[in-house]
Amino acid sequence: MKENQTKTVLFTLKEQKELEIRRALQSVYNSLTEKGYNPINQIVGYILSEDPTYITNHNNARTIISKIDRDELLKILVQSYLKSSPRRED
Numbered sequence: 001m002k003e004n005q006t007k008t009v010l011f012t013l014k015e016q017k018e019l020e021i022r023r024a025l026q027s028v029y030n031s032l033t034e035k036g037y038n039p040i041n042q043i044v045g046y047i048l049s050e051d052p053t054y055i056t057n058h059n060n061a062r063t064i065i066s067k068i069d070r071d072e073l074l075k076i077l078v079q080s081y082l083k084s085s086p087r088r089e090d
Contacts (some may be wrong), residue, residue, distance in 0.1 A: 001077065018076055024064050025073070031061035 025043070032039035035056045045053035047070060055062045 001036060017072070021073060021076055025036055027059065028061045028065045031056055031059040034058060046047055 028043065029039045032037060032042050032055070035058050037056065040058075042054045043065075046052065046065060052062050052066055055065050057063075
């Protein structure tokens with residue numbers, strides 16, 4: 001047995017939730033792209049307005065995004081942005 005197969009990998013509930021949201025958002029993004037929409041504009045429109053008509057029904061994207069808590073989504077997006085952008089001292 002290889003050594004990496006004997007170790008248990010632990011995931012926190014927070015990490016699991018973030019992974020689920022990331023997968024759901026990617027699925028919605030892909031569905032919007034397939035239908036020819038600008039996925040960023042549509043997702044931002046949905047987040048700002050909570051109007052589900054910004055999201056296509058294609059591949060159940062509207063249902064998928066409606067299951068995501070918007071506050072949690074915004075929190076994850078801001079955290080992700082801040083982690084990935086270089087820190088500047090002004």
